[in-house]
Amino acid sequence: MKARVTMELIDKQGGKRTREMTMLRRDDSEGGKQKYFIYFHEPGDVRGMTFMVWKDPVKEDDRWIFIPAVDLVRRIAADDKRSSFVGSDFTYEDVSGRDVASDTHTLLRKENLGDTNCYVVQSLPAETVDYTKRISWIDMKSFLPLKEEYYDAQNELFRVFTAVRIEEIAVGEGGRRKVFPTVTKRTMNNERTGHRTEVVFQSVSYNLGLSDEDFSERNMRRPPSSWIR
Amino acid sequence: MLRVLENIETQFNRYSLLLLLLTTAAAESAFALADKNLEIHGFFLGNFTGRTTGLRPAGKEQSDFLLAEERVRLDLAAWSESIEASLKIKTDFFNDAQAGEFGLDLREAYLDLTTGDFDFRLGRQIATWGVGDLLFINDVFPKDWVSFFSGRPLEYLKIGVDGVRASYSSRALNAVLLVVPFFEPDNLPELDRFFLFDPFGAVLSRPEEKPSTAFDNTELALRLYRKIKGIDISGYFYKGFWRIPGIKPDNFVAPVSLMTFYPELYVYGLSAQGGAFGGVLSFETGYYYSNADNHGNDPAILNSQGRFLLGYQKQLQEDLTLGVQYYFELMKDYSAYKNSFPPGFPLQKKYRDTFTLRLEQLLDHQTLKLSLFSFYGLADDEYLIQPQMSYKFSDDLSASLGANIFGGEKETTFLGQYNKNDNVYLSARFEF
Numbered sequence: 001m002k003a004r005v006t007m008e009l010i011d012k013q014g015g016k017r018t019r020e021m022t023m024l025r026r027d028d029s030e031g032g033k034q035k036y037f038i039y040f041h042e043p044g045d046v047r048g049m050t051f052m053v054w055k056d057p058v059k060e061d062d063r064w065i066f067i068p069a070v071d072l073v074r075r076i077a078a079d080d081k082r083s084s085f086v087g088s089d090f091t092y093e094d095v096s097g098r099d100v101a102s103d104t105h106t107l108l109r110k111e112n113l114g115d116t117n118c119y120v121v122q123s124l125p126a127e128t129v130d131y132t133k134r135i136s137w138i139d140m141k142s143f144l145p146l147k148e149e150y151y152d153a154q155n156e157l158f159r160v161f162t163a164v165r166i167e168e169i170a171v172g173e174g175g176r177r178k179v180f181p182t183v184t185k186r187t188m189n190n191e192r193t194g195h196r197t198e199v200v201f202q203s204v205s206y207n208l209g210l211s212d213e214d215f216s217e218r219n220m221r222r223p224p225s226s227w228i229r
Numbered sequence: 230m231l232r233v234l235e236n237i238e239t240q241f242n243r244y245s246l247l248l249l250l251l252t253t254a255a256a257e258s259a260f261a262l263a264d265k266n267l268e269i270h271g272f273f274l275g276n277f278t279g280r281t282t283g284l285r286p287a288g289k290e291q292s293d294f295l296l297a298e299e300r301v302r303l304d305l306a307a308w309s310e311s312i313e314a315s316l317k318i319k320t321d322f323f324n325d326a327q328a329g330e331f332g333l334d335l336r337e338a339y340l341d342l343t344t345g346d347f348d349f350r351l352g353r354q355i356a357t358w359g360v361g362d363l364l365f366i367n368d369v370f371p372k373d374w375v376s377f378f379s380g381r382p383l384e385y386l387k388i389g390v391d392g393v394r395a396s397y398s399s400r401a402l403n404a405v406l407l408v409v410p411f412f413e414p415d416n417l418p419e420l421d422r423f424f425l426f427d428p429f430g431a432v433l434s435r436p437e438e439k440p441s442t443a444f445d446n447t448e449l450a451l452r453l454y455r456k457i458k459g460i461d462i463s464g465y466f467y468k469g470f471w472r473i474p475g476i477k478p479d480n481f482v483a484p485v486s487l488m489t490f491y492p493e494l495y496v497y498g499l500s501a502q503g504g505a506f507g508g509v510l511s512f513e514t515g516y517y518y519s520n521a522d523n524h525g526n527d528p529a530i531l532n533s534q535g536r537f538l539l540g541y542q543k544q545l546q547e548d549l550t551l552g553v554q555y556y557f558e559l560m561k562d563y564s565a566y567k568n569s570f571p572p573g574f575p576l577q578k579k580y581r582d583t584f585t586l587r588l589e590q591l592l593d594h595q596t597l598k599l600s601l602f603s604f605y606g607l608a609d610d611e612y613l614i615q616p617q618m619s620y621k622f623s624d625d626l627s628a629s630l631g632a633n634i635f636g637g638e639k640e641t642t643f644l645g646q647y648n649k650n651d652n653v654y655l656s657a658r659f660e661f
């Protein structure tokens with residue numbers, strides 16, 4: 001997958017900060033392994049920086065960062081998948097997707113959210129993380145989560161995810177045409193602080209033929225222009 | 230081959246100057262050019278650093294300020310639509326209020342070309358190798374210690390080299406070769422702005438002899454790297470010169486003139502970095518072979534030495550990172566060094582070791598950063614402590630407040646000599 005991502009961090013008073021990036025992601029067919037690559041276009045202090053993650057469900061992520069001002073590629077310590085992604089209300093795991101096996105899931109009921117038929121699922125994390133319970137409204141047709149509520153140890157709601165816009169992204173033509181329903185606008189609200197983050201995906205494309213080798217130090221230092229322009 | 234490279238180099242320099250002039254003109258009409266594969270950005274940066282010891286060095290400036298400057302960075306990027314080629318120019322226009330100078334600092338200016346598995350970079354470029362955090366073994370490229378010790382942003386620690394970089398990438402092995410025909414030394418503190426240990430302080434005549442721009446003197450830096458079992462492994466080789474000068478007095482007892490020169494150096498090294506113990510573990514080593522005096526008999530030339538580094542970095546909790554390093558440097562031919570050294574001059578120890586600590590805390594949605602970096606020289610009993618607080622007022626505007634605190638048992642060691650230069654700095658930056 002490839003997308004141009006705009007992330008707006010909005011504080012309680014309405015003050016806004018914007019991150020613009022290009023994200024490329026490749027999901028391995030087996031084992032839930034994943035590689036992703038993020039190139040920052042804005043703001044100025046991170047312009048040209050790249051960030052690469054090799055995700056492995058059974059061990060810690062490998063993360064690298066490239067800082068163009070000093071031509072430096074370095075591994076960065078990444079113990080915590082639940083930490084904030086570039087200061088936003090989303091976590092690294094929200095960006096890359098949480099492994100299904102990390103929670104125990106129970107179907108609570110079926111219910112409409114707006115006019116969409118949804119499964120309402122309760123997920124309890126197997127290990128201690130920032131939330132103790134998550135309730136998700138999952139579209140019966142696309143299986144995409146439309147809304148998620150995160151509860152803390154006091155069973156108080158503290159984080160709400162909303163899929164604001166879903167688009168069908170088509171790949172291929174004729175008989176080989178496939179459609180990927182994609183959340184192209186999403187928000188995460190922090191109920192405690194009033195801070196929220198809005199994310200818009202543009203120019204989304206799938207099946208780009210990315211290979212494992214594309215997620216390399218070489219492409220961190222010098223991303224191909226077809227990736228970032 | 231080298232002649233060809235040099236020709237290209239000369240042509241490129243001419244070309245880059247022309248482009249530099251165009252940049253200035255283009256900045257005015259940036260909007261008109263916005264859709265023509267050209268991007269212009271930059272920043273305004275103000276750096277103000279005051280010495281807090283109340284002492285002023287005896288140099289000609291006689292000032293409490295180590296830095297008082299404004300910089301305007303123009304950052305131009307242009308790229309081709311048809312081939313994988315691009316151009317990057319980063320220039321600082323600066324006003325040094327302290328010295329009353331206005332000038333231009335061409336930070337980087339290079340052309341990038343990619344064909345298949347090969348990447349080329351031609352022109353002035355910054356290069357950083359190795360896995361150390363502000364400790365350098367296989368990063369043999371020039372550094373600006375004046376910037377580092379006086380609180381300029383970290384990127385100014387690195388100085389660009391004028392050369393050609395060729396990289397080859399494949400599944401089995403990646404290689405980078407940097408060919409640098411023009412030698413660039415480190416920028417070290419001098420007596421006009423810094424207190425420092427200089428046994429020849431009274432000698433003002435100091436002719437500098439840089440390696441001539443002969444083909445034989447072309448520096449070569451090679452890095453081979455790949456991943457082995459999830460670990461980033463690199464091997465390094467460097468043929469060039471020490472970037473810290475050797476000093477040769479015309480006579481040791483009553484010198485009238487000091488010649489500074491840059492002896493030949495070869496470096497062979499290795500590094501490894503990977504995830505371990507819930508963090509990142511780094512190892513690096515290098516053997517510095519001082520070719521001009523390989524038995525250590527010449528006191529004006531640094532001896533050969535081995536360097537080792539072990540580092541560990543861990544995220545303690547969300548947005549709080551800890552980094553520790555241990556560095557060890559062992560001098561070869563120590564007895565020859567001791568015997569050849571003129572009496573009355575402070576001897577270096579056979580080994581030097583340093584412990585570093587980095588703590589970094591991000592707060593308030595990563596708009597506020599509190600950081601602490603400190604070096605402790607264990608063998609020489611010396612330190613440098615660098616606390617810093619930086620805040621992003623918006624996406625455009627940020628400011629940093631920090632300090633450099635030096636000290637040591639003796640004022641003749643690497644960090645101890647800067648004891649009287651403790652300073653506090655404030656820098657503000659506006660991006661456009």
